[in-house]
Amino acid sequence: MGRQWWQRLYGFPPLVWIILLGSFLCRGTYFMVWPFLAILLHDKFQLGPAVIGIILTASAGGASLLGFFVGTLSDRYGRRLILLAGTALNIFAFAVLAVAQSLPLFVLAMTLCSIGRAVWEPPAGALIGDLVRDQHSRELALQLRYFFINVGVALGPIVGIWAGLSAQQSTFGLTAFSYLLLWVAFLWGFAYTRSGRQAQRRRDDAVTIRSTLRVLRRDHMFLLVVIANVLTLFIYAHMDSSLVQYLTQAQAPELVSLVSSMILVNALTVITLQFPLMQLLGGIKLNDRIALGLGVLAAGQAWYAANPVDWFVGWLGATFVVSLAEAVLFPIMSVQIDRLAPDHLRGSYFGASSFYAFGWSLAPLFGGLVLTWWSGPVLYWMMFLLCGLVLLLYRLAQRASRPQWDRVTEDEVLSAG
Numbered sequence: 001m002g003r004q005w006w007q008r009l010y011g012f013p014p015l016v017w018i019i020l021l022g023s024f025l026c027r028g029t030y031f032m033v034w035p036f037l038a039i040l041l042h043d044k045f046q047l048g049p050a051v052i053g054i055i056l057t058a059s060a061g062g063a064s065l066l067g068f069f070v071g072t073l074s075d076r077y078g079r080r081l082i083l084l085a086g087t088a089l090n091i092f093a094f095a096v097l098a099v100a101q102s103l104p105l106f107v108l109a110m111t112l113c114s115i116g117r118a119v120w121e122p123p124a125g126a127l128i129g130d131l132v133r134d135q136h137s138r139e140l141a142l143q144l145r146y147f148f149i150n151v152g153v154a155l156g157p158i159v160g161i162w163a164g165l166s167a168q169q170s171t172f173g174l175t176a177f178s179y180l181l182l183w184v185a186f187l188w189g190f191a192y193t194r195s196g197r198q199a200q201r202r203r204d205d206a207v208t209i210r211s212t213l214r215v216l217r218r219d220h221m222f223l224l225v226v227i228a229n230v231l232t233l234f235i236y237a238h239m240d241s242s243l244v245q246y247l248t249q250a251q252a253p254e255l256v257s258l259v260s261s262m263i264l265v266n267a268l269t270v271i272t273l274q275f276p277l278m279q280l281l282g283g284i285k286l287n288d289r290i291a292l293g294l295g296v297l298a299a300g301q302a303w304y305a306a307n308p309v310d311w312f313v314g315w316l317g318a319t320f321v322v323s324l325a326e327a328v329l330f331p332i333m334s335v336q337i338d339r340l341a342p343d344h345l346r347g348s349y350f351g352a353s354s355f356y357a358f359g360w361s362l363a364p365l366f367g368g369l370v371l372t373w374w375s376g377p378v379l380y381w382m383m384f385l386l387c388g389l390v391l392l393l394y395r396l397a398q399r400a401s402r403p404q405w406d407r408v409t410e411d412e413v414l415s416a417g
Contacts (some may be wrong), residue, residue: 071351242367
């Protein structure tokens with residue numbers, strides 16, 4: 001299996017490697033400062049927590065809506081145009097963020113950053129599916145992309161702190177430069193590689209927003225999967241801001257050390273165990289892996305709910321369990337979309353997966369309300385029960401109907417336009 005795994009890596013087209021390495025570089029430089037953005041907004045503009053939360057949530061929520069439309073545009077006009085536009089927008093947005101001195105300009109730049117990410121993500125995932133035709137190799141590439149993103153997320157803040165860059169606005173200039181390198185790499189990849197030139201011809205003029213919406217409305221299986229994944233991200237996101245608020249409210253001892261340790265446990269678990277778990281569970285059907293991951297996620301929520309506030313190791317253990325669930329479930333989400341998407345609507349389907357961000361962005365608001373009205377244990381017992389609803393939605397999705405679209409062959413797609 002190991003030799004076959006390496007052979008698949010060698011078989012990836014250059015554009016796939018550009019996406020994988022670009023995901024790592026851009027996400028790593030992004031997270032050198034992004035986790036400390038609340039500090040920047042507070043120190044630079046004297047904003048309170050509520051206003052900062054509204055700014056972050058609004059920019060993320062709006063961008064997730066845009067992702068669907070961008071995915072459809074990439075099916076109609078091709079991946080190259082959308083990827084270059086999204087990368088260029090990120091260059092501009094992060095360059096402005098590095099020098100902005102007024103609050104309106106800062107908020108505008110943050111919004112453009114979220115929009116640029118929404119423009120870039122769907123066609124990047126769809127392009128992997130376009131270029132890697134073997135299903136096992138394609139799923140390996142999608143899992144690798146999630147792995148590289150996680151490595152960037154984990155190492156970015158650490159490198160930023162080590163280099164003395166964290167919470168410094170000028171660091172966003174590094175992110176702008178990393179996106180410039182990615183933009184140049186895309187230009188080269190599409191112009192000078194065989195797969196890139198083929199990808200430039202891959203478009204379907206018949207795809208429109210209206211026709212895509214008509215297909216998605218009839219694809220009940222896909223809609224149920226999207227709803228289930230939104231709820232899965234909603235459950236998982238309570239390990240982030242809601243848990244910190246709960247521990248702060250409950251006056252947990254050694255709070256700063258505890259939160260830092262939980263972040264480290266999460267990052268190390270996902271980075272070190274994602275591929276061993278993929279190998280271990282490789283012979284299990286996708287739906288069974290999802291059920292297993294949801295069971296582990298539910299166990300983690302129950303542990304959070306029952307853990308004594310002053311049990312330091314217990315919080316780390318619960319975080320480890322939830323991180324195991326993440327390592328099983330999250331890479332599968334891209335694989336699900338790839339398997340469900342028809343060739344000529346792959347960008348649209350990956351674009352629709354942008355709605356997952358709603359689950360993430362709504363979690364802090366919901367968690368804050370539950371913590372205000374009730375308590376942390378109530379919140380996590382609610383999430384425990386919600387895992388059961390998500391499992392039910394996945395079961396229903398297996399029996400749901402799908403549309404009968406006209407199959408478009410590879411030769412027809414590559415010669416279109």
